[in-house]
Amino acid sequence: MFIVFIRNQLAKISNEIFYKSIGVVGIPVHELSHFIACLACMPFGYRVQQLQLYKPSDQDTVGYLLYNYKKSLFSPICNLVIGIAPLFGGTFAFILVTKWLMPDVFDYFASSTIVANALNNDLSALYHNLVHLLGLIAFSSTGFIQTLCWLFLSYSLIVFSVPSKADLSQSKLGILYLIIFTLFLSMLLPAAYVDLVEFIIQFNAFYVAIAFLHAMLYLVTLSYCYSMDVLRVR
Numbered sequence: 001m002f003i004v005f006i007r008n009q010l011a012k013i014s015n016e017i018f019y020k021s022i023g024v025v026g027i028p029v030h031e032l033s034h035f036i037a038c039l040a041c042m043p044f045g046y047r048v049q050q051l052q053l054y055k056p057s058d059q060d061t062v063g064y065l066l067y068n069y070k071k072s073l074f075s076p077i078c079n080l081v082i083g084i085a086p087l088f089g090g091t092f093a094f095i096l097v098t099k100w101l102m103p104d105v106f107d108y109f110a111s112s113t114i115v116a117n118a119l120n121n122d123l124s125a126l127y128h129n130l131v132h133l134l135g136l137i138a139f140s141s142t143g144f145i146q147t148l149c150w151l152f153l154s155y156s157l158i159v160f161s162v163p164s165k166a167d168l169s170q171s172k173l174g175i176l177y178l179i180i181f182t183l184f185l186s187m188l189l190p191a192a193y194v195d196l197v198e199f200i201i202q203f204n205a206f207y208v209a210i211a212f213l214h215a216m217l218y219l220v221t222l223s224y225c226y227s228m229d230v231l232r233v234r
Helices: 002-013 016-040 075-101 103-111 114-119 123-138 144-159 165-188 190-233
Strands: 046-052 064-069
Touching: 016 046, 016 064, 016 075, 016 144, 064 075, 075 103, 075 144, 075 165, 103 123
Parallel strands: none
Antiparallel strands: 046 064
């Protein structure tokens, strides 16, 4: 929710060109994630009509995926999968970019207790880990230009990995189905239910850790955009 708020604020107070420039990587990955998920749902009657990865000249939307489907029992679940796909696609792309451009940061993130602290709700320890990680980024051995490239790419990927309001709206019924399914699973197959819950918790913790890392960058960007907006008004 915090990232959604930040993204909305960026769109509201920043220059349109600046905002669309931030999404030059994140928006195509967002739409491509929808596209791949829609292809996976083709056995259930889903068909892609049109895909626009990135078109900054559009006034209403920068990217979109149009598809149709035959309503069935599986439609709510498929809509959920398509709706939340950018969350997984953006996170996966962030991992690949970090592994490629900032291997030392990737290794620290993977081997440290950042995710464990998020799992245990130990915000104080999580904060100290992230401060150390910021220091690692600032004094990275990969070089200044490479670090800047990673900052921009990861920033764009995470900001636009969050499903939009339209994505969440189409996923509502699927979320209800998922809740009902997990309740039945907990009664019929307790072991499988535990594995599913553990996966969800670990993914959430991983994403929370990433979100905390980028939150500092978001606030810096917001401050910059706000100051530019004030100067423009004057």
